[in-house]
Amino acid sequence: MAILSAVTAIGTASPSLAADPKPDAVIKTKSIEARVFLDDRIKTDAPLAADCLAEGKKWLDKNAAEAAASRKQDPQFFKDGGWDFERKYAIRSVVADRYVSVLRNDYMDTHGAHPNSDVNTILWDKTENKRISIRPFFTETTDNGPTMKAMVKAVIASLKIEKKKRDTSETATDECFKELKPSLLKIGALTLAPSTEAGKSSGLTFHYPPYAVGPYAEGEYVAFVPWEQLKPYLTPEGARIFGGARPKGDADEAQ
Incomplete structure (x- = not known):
């Protein structure tokens, strides 16, 4: 199943492995460990990298606040540790040397019945240095x-x-x-x-x-x-x- 493959891929990308890349942003508290990764191609485009990282950091802060509030309300759900979140930004295509399609994949484990995942996309205009639509x-x-x-x-x-x-x-x-x-x-x-x-x-x-x-x-x-x-x-x-x-x-x- 695709989701199993996705979860496996995320699992193998755990920072506990020596060969793993270093997160570009991270939050680690008693309530949550959350990471953001930008792929190497994004990092070569400074405006795109800054845009993705700014969004990623907001995502970290939002989920850290939610995890802390949840732990305060129901501490028993955190007896085995905090939440585990991860977001990855990766370029899917570059068209006409201008339009960059970025995949944004999220992994979220809040100790529910199973982890959840989400996917969203960004279309970036390299000429205008901004997000656009189609x-x-x-x-x-x-x-x-x-x-x-x-x-x-x-x-x-x-x-x-x-x-x-x-x-x-x-x-x-x-x-x-x-x-x-x-x-x-x-x-x-x-x-x-x-x-x-x-x-x-x-x-x-x-x-x-x-x-x-x-x-x-x-x-x-x-x-x-x-x-x-x-x-x-x-x-x-x-x-x-x-x-x-x-x-x-x-x-x-x-x-």
């Missing part, structure tokens, strides 16, 4: 508009294919996909997918944590929408950056 690539992205309706339809079709690959087609139901809406804020965290054509993106990948589009046991899902399916809705800038095909093996790497 709006500049599409002629319109209004809620329930033609672009978003086509996009959510393609996302659900991709997720159904992924569920079939995992023999979990029984959960490919309207109920599982009910949270996906034709809205940029409700369709899922997305990235520009890499391409076989240098400097281009082959389409959009949508990243879903456990529970988002299926039971926890199914783990994470990644949906892929080829750029050709969105071609009618592209702006000139969108037409410039999209092209080629999804590289072989990217589906496995994205999971």
Whole structure:
């Protein structure tokens, strides 16, 4: 299962191992140990690194405060130690030497029935040194508009294919996909997918944590929408950056 792989990967990244990288930010108290990591490619871009680290430190402070409050209220839940949190920022793609897609993966263990994980994304404009959305690539992205309706339809079709690959087609139901809406804020965290054509993106990948589009046991899902399916809705800038095909093996790497 993807989630098991993710948890295993996080486990092997524990700072208790000698070869592990040093966290770029850390908080360690009686209530929590929480870490933030930036991958090496992010660190080569000073504005992007500063942006991610600032966000990561806010995340550390927020969870440290929540852990301390929880320990004060229910100290028995901390008899085996504090919470364990980890956030990792990693570059997924760089398109047109300008648009950087970053995956943000979170791991959270609050001594519940099982650890939880989350995934979100950042689209960074290297020219403007700021976070952006995909709006500049599409002629319109209004809620329930033609672009978003086509996009959510393609996302659900991709997720159904992924569920079939995992023999979990029984959960490919309207109920599982009910949270996906034709809205940029409700369709899922997305990235520009890499391409076989240098400097281009082959389409959009949508990243879903456990529970988002299926039971926890199914783990994470990644949906892929080829750029050709969105071609009618592209702006000139969108037409410039999209092209080629999804590289072989990217589906496995994205999971």
